[in-house]
Amino acid sequence: MRLKSLILGAASLVALASPAFAQELTAITGGRVLTGTSVIENGTVVIQNGRVVSVGTGAAPSGARIIDARGKVVAPGFVAVDSGLGGSEISSVNGSDDLSNGANTISAAFDVSYGLDPWSFTLPVARLGGITRAIVVPNHPGSSGGHVHQDDSDFAGVGHAGLQSPSLFAGQAAIIHLGSGNDILVKPRVAQVAPFGEAGAGVAGGARGAEFTQFRETLTEVRLYARNRAAYDRGAIRDLSLSRADLEALIPVADGSMPLIVTVRRAADIQQVLRLAREEGLKIILDGAEEGWLVADQIAAAGVPVLLNPISNLPGNLETRGARMQNAAALDAAGVVIAIKGNEGSIHRARETRYNAGNAVSHGLPYDAAIEAITVNPARIFGMAGQFGELRAGAAADVVVWSGDPLEPLSIAEQIWVNGQEQAPTSRQFLLRDRYRTGGEGAMPPAYPR
Amino acid sequence: MRLRRLGGASLAAFAVMALGACATTGSSDTPAPDGSSGAKARQPLSAGLDAANNPDPFPSTYRGLPRENFAIVGGTVLDGAGRRIENGVVVVTDGRVAAVGDASTAIPAGYRTVQANGRFVTPGIIDVHSHLGVYPSPGVSGMSDGNEATSPNTAQVWAEHSLWPQDPGFNAARAGGVTTLQILPGSANLFGGRGVTVRNIPSVTMQGMKFPGAPYGLKMACGENPSRVYGGRNQSPATGMGNMAGYRAAFIAAQDYRAKWDKWREDGEGSPPTRNLQLETIAGVLDGSILVQNHCYRADEMAMMIDLSKEFGFRITAFHHAIEAYKLAPQLAREGICADMWTGWWGFKMEALDAVEANAALVDAQPGSCAVIHSDDAELTQRLNQEAAAALAAGRRIGMDIPEERAISWITLNPARSLGIADQTGSLEAGKRADVVIWSADPFSIYARADQVYVDGGLAFDRSNPAYQPVSDFELGQPGFGLSAANIPQGAR
Numbered sequence: 001m002r003l004k005s006l007i008l009g010a011a012s013l014v015a016l017a018s019p020a021f022a023q024e025l026t027a028i029t030g031g032r033v034l035t036g037t038s039v040i041e042n043g044t045v046v047i048q049n050g051r052v053v054s055v056g057t058g059a060a061p062s063g064a065r066i067i068d069a070r071g072k073v074v075a076p077g078f079v080a081v082d083s084g085l086g087g088s089e090i091s092s093v094n095g096s097d098d099l100s101n102g103a104n105t106i107s108a109a110f111d112v113s114y115g116l117d118p119w120s121f122t123l124p125v126a127r128l129g130g131i132t133r134a135i136v137v138p139n140h141p142g143s144s145g146g147h148v149h150q151d152d153s154d155f156a157g158v159g160h161a162g163l164q165s166p167s168l169f170a171g172q173a174a175i176i177h178l179g180s181g182n183d184i185l186v187k188p189r190v191a192q193v194a195p196f197g198e199a200g201a202g203v204a205g206g207a208r209g210a211e212f213t214q215f216r217e218t219l220t221e222v223r224l225y226a227r228n229r230a231a232y233d234r235g236a237i238r239d240l241s242l243s244r245a246d247l248e249a250l251i252p253v254a255d256g257s258m259p260l261i262v263t264v265r266r267a268a269d270i271q272q273v274l275r276l277a278r279e280e281g282l283k284i285i286l287d288g289a290e291e292g293w294l295v296a297d298q299i300a301a302a303g304v305p306v307l308l309n310p311i312s313n314l315p316g317n318l319e320t321r322g323a324r325m326q327n328a329a330a331l332d333a334a335g336v337v338i339a340i341k342g343n344e345g346s347i348h349r350a351r352e353t354r355y356n357a358g359n360a361v362s363h364g365l366p367y368d369a370a371i372e373a374i375t376v377n378p379a380r381i382f383g384m385a386g387q388f389g390e391l392r393a394g395a396a397a398d399v400v401v402w403s404g405d406p407l408e409p410l411s412i413a414e415q416i417w418v419n420g421q422e423q424a425p426t427s428r429q430f431l432l433r434d435r436y437r438t439g440g441e442g443a444m445p446p447a448y449p450r
Numbered sequence: 451m452r453l454r455r456l457g458g459a460s461l462a463a464f465a466v467m468a469l470g471a472c473a474t475t476g477s478s479d480t481p482a483p484d485g486s487s488g489a490k491a492r493q494p495l496s497a498g499l500d501a502a503n504n505p506d507p508f509p510s511t512y513r514g515l516p517r518e519n520f521a522i523v524g525g526t527v528l529d530g531a532g533r534r535i536e537n538g539v540v541v542v543t544d545g546r547v548a549a550v551g552d553a554s555t556a557i558p559a560g561y562r563t564v565q566a567n568g569r570f571v572t573p574g575i576i577d578v579h580s581h582l583g584v585y586p587s588p589g590v591s592g593m594s595d596g597n598e599a600t601s602p603n604t605a606q607v608w609a610e611h612s613l614w615p616q617d618p619g620f621n622a623a624r625a626g627g628v629t630t631l632q633i634l635p636g637s638a639n640l641f642g643g644r645g646v647t648v649r650n651i652p653s654v655t656m657q658g659m660k661f662p663g664a665p666y667g668l669k670m671a672c673g674e675n676p677s678r679v680y681g682g683r684n685q686s687p688a689t690g691m692g693n694m695a696g697y698r699a700a701f702i703a704a705q706d707y708r709a710k711w712d713k714w715r716e717d718g719e720g721s722p723p724t725r726n727l728q729l730e731t732i733a734g735v736l737d738g739s740i741l742v743q744n745h746c747y748r749a750d751e752m753a754m755m756i757d758l759s760k761e762f763g764f765r766i767t768a769f770h771h772a773i774e775a776y777k778l779a780p781q782l783a784r785e786g787i788c789a790d791m792w793t794g795w796w797g798f799k800m801e802a803l804d805a806v807e808a809n810a811a812l813v814d815a816q817p818g819s820c821a822v823i824h825s826d827d828a829e830l831t832q833r834l835n836q837e838a839a840a841a842l843a844a845g846r847r848i849g850m851d852i853p854e855e856r857a858i859s860w861i862t863l864n865p866a867r868s869l870g871i872a873d874q875t876g877s878l879e880a881g882k883r884a885d886v887v888i889w890s891a892d893p894f895s896i897y898a899r900a901d902q903v904y905v906d907g908g909l910a911f912d913r914s915n916p917a918y919q920p921v922s923d924f925e926l927g928q929p930g931f932g933l934s935a936a937n938i939p940q941g942a943r
Binding site: 089090091092093122125266267291293294296311312313314315316317318320321322323324325326327329330333334343344347348349351352355358359361362363364407408409410411412429430432433434436437439440441446 | 587588589590618619622674776777778779780794795796797798799800803804805806807808812816828829832833836839840842843844846847848894895896897898899924925928929930933934935936938940942943
């Protein structure tokens with residue numbers, strides 16, 4: 001009997017996630033539709049075969065499964081940027097964290113996509129917060145990468161603090177989707193990551209001037225290697241400081257075809273990084289940029305996008321003395337393309353991305369810009385415009401029906417589709433919650449019911 | 451409370467001793483020393499050697515901000531004690547709440563009126579778990595003063611002695627409506643030291659912020675942190691059982707210490723015990739004058755701490771970071787222990803694995819419970835109303851009927867209970883300190899901002915008036931100082 005119900009349970013889960021289900025023609029009707037770039041009242045979103053078929057005000061096609069979204073808000077799934085989703089299960093458990101690598105022979109070549117776990121319990125939790133895609137970014141082992149928890153653990157031996165890597169690079173980022181199933185990888189190696197400012201200076205020996213010099217020297221070596229691979233293999237060129245794998249990984253960075261995510265906070269450092277990128281022909285994305293508002297026009301003029309956390313308003317160190325809640329609004333007003341991050345490395349707290357967007361709004365960012373900053377902008381920044389993060393024909397059918405304004409904590413993601421597959425509205429947390437819903441003091445221990 | 455308890459039997463007994471055979475205070479039922487041995491008149495100990503001589507050696511010098519009598523009218527009042535009043539009136543007289551009621555509430559002549567139409571009025575937010583000032587911004591090495599991680603028992607340290615009042619985080623927290631905070635030591639140790647409760651007003655000194663008469667808390671820590679820190683140094687505690695042995699040994703020593711003082715005070719024989727700051731604080735817990743503020747994530751560990759408290763005869767006031775409180779909610783309510791919780795934090799270590807967003811709602815559902823939302827974080831403390839909103843949403847998601855006027859108590863009245871100051875603040879009720887926030891919108895909305903924040907009836911922050919937007923000394927002249935980003939009115943950083 002028990003076995004049978006288990007099998008049935010498993011079968012229904014499979015059904016919910018199966019490609020066959022995704023074929024179903026579905027129309028979500030009557031809701032307030034946020035497409036990512038515009039708003040359609042009483043809109044109709046039609047999805048089939050994992051993609052958006054149409055978005056508009058027309059009637060639902062005949063034969064479609066109708067989802068009544070009257071009084072609700074329909075939005076594209078949100079995109080977590082600078083995230084660790086799928087790459088780290090429990091932050092302080094080293095073996096479960098595949099986001100940083102300390103070996104100096106594999107730095108730029110480090111590829112997070114191999115360590116991704118489609119069965120991670122972090123994914124359903126983030127999904128219930130409306131996140132359906134993530135840019136999974138490696139952490140630099142010499143810096144916190146935003147992942148160190150301040151809770152009470154601010155003493156030696158916690159998190160990644162204290163490790164130092166001789167490398168200037170953290171490795172290569174990947175794009176994932178958060179649909180259930182056994183493959184979440186959308187695209188590996190979409191960007192390289194390098195810390196600047198204090199963290200980068202620490203790698204080079206302690207001073208910013210050393211890092212910039214070492215960085216340029218590294219680019220010189222990469223270009224030398226790229227022009228002389230055969231000679232390198234024969235041992236016929238001078239010794240290079242990076243491993244062959246790292247040199248290979250940096251070729252697309254050096255030629256400007258792969259974006260380089262530059263973690264940088266201080267306005268002065270942002271200016272130096274913009275100059276470096278201009279002179280070396282690099283395609284960069286600023287990450288952090290707490291003091292970005294002080295040089296917003298320069299960032300806009302360079303056409304460089306920014307990944308930021310709009311609630312970083314305190315001078316956590318001497319690099320962020322100018323941090324302000326208005327940073328997002330000011331950068332947007334200057335014409336910078338921004339993407340809004342979640343909290344604490346955007347793994348367990350990726351679901352707070354929508355709250356961060358709401359707080360940016362209450363500090364001057366236009367609402368539409370805030371929605372763009374968690375939907376279409378991340379897709380644009382990582383070269384996926386039109387493919388996800390937007391409700392428009394041809395895009396992946398990542399759709400969320402919200403009970404109200406998705407930036408409000410009191411709103412709930414009621415129905416979620418990823419690649420057209422409807423996702424079960426549950427998580428390990430919900431199972432725990434339900435187990436103890438009635439106080440956990442029944443005749444049988446809580447371990448029995450499931 | 452603290453003064454009264456310390457000044458109870460022990461202090462009275464000491465006063466009698468000091469006066470020797472002549473003692474006839476009449477206010478104490480402690481018998482005077484026997485006349486025959488009274489020939490050896492007792493001299494008071496040298497300054498600082500007897501806690502009873504000066505139980506408050508770093509006294510509060512808090513003076514409220516300038517204030518006037520006023521009434522807030524027209525807003526939706528969530529009073530913190532369960533009432534919601536549309537078009538409500540809050541009357542403030544001499545820094546205290548004088549009356550709260552509907553539009554018919556009388557406003558004395560000469561009172562200024564503050565219009566709150568379309569806005570919300572709540573008690574000042576109270577954060578029971580803050581490290582502002584002890585882990586300040588900037589968090590550079592010279593300023594990391596929150597964890598005396600040099601021994602598993604540092605009950606002798608007081609967080610107030612690490613508190614840097616110029617931490618810009620205090621101003622940011624106030625702009626989020628926070629009027630009272632408990633500043634705690636970190637949790638590396640079984641006994642981390644005393645916390646201090648402060649009024650959130652700018653001050654040059656720690657003493658100028660100290661909440662007059664608020665009881666001290668003793669920060670204790672369960673779980674992973676102590677065993678990791680000290681186990682990593684190959685010393686005890688290295689395990690959960692080592693943690694428990696460490697607490698028990700300390701309470702045994704504190705019992706012994708307390709008995710020695712009591713005996714010396716009673717019989718007047720021999721040399722006085724040597725004052726020991728560590729044991730004195732733990733003895734304060736045994737007396738009930740110092741509240742146990744216990745960092746404890748897991749339900750099984752909370753249950754053991756409750757047994758420990760019964761073994762030694764003390765009370766636990768609150769479990770902080772009570773990630774698994776929902777697994778033990780009925781027992782916590784029966785024991786009268788507050789559960790101080792986050793909504794969204796989880797997964798950063800094993801003991802934080804089983805977090806659920808509905809934790810506060812599930813704890814709150816128990817009769818007699820005390821559900822508290824706390825921050826432990828300089829950013830989160832600025833938005834405790836949003837953290838409460840997320841907890842409220844999680845409760846409603848499973849069909850719990852929780853009105854906002856109930857949920858607001860998670861960040862107002864219940865934290866006041868968790869700090870032993872509910873008779874002073876935490877709700878808008880006649881006689882309490884006039885700690886009030888006027889919100890631009892429903893505080894459970896992401897878009898709500900604290901427009902005005904009053905501490906003891908004095909305007910401490912006004913989002914639209916730069917004269918009431920304090921900046922700390924540290925912030926002066928720093929990058930961006932005095933500039934407004936893209937001409938957006940700043941209000942606060």
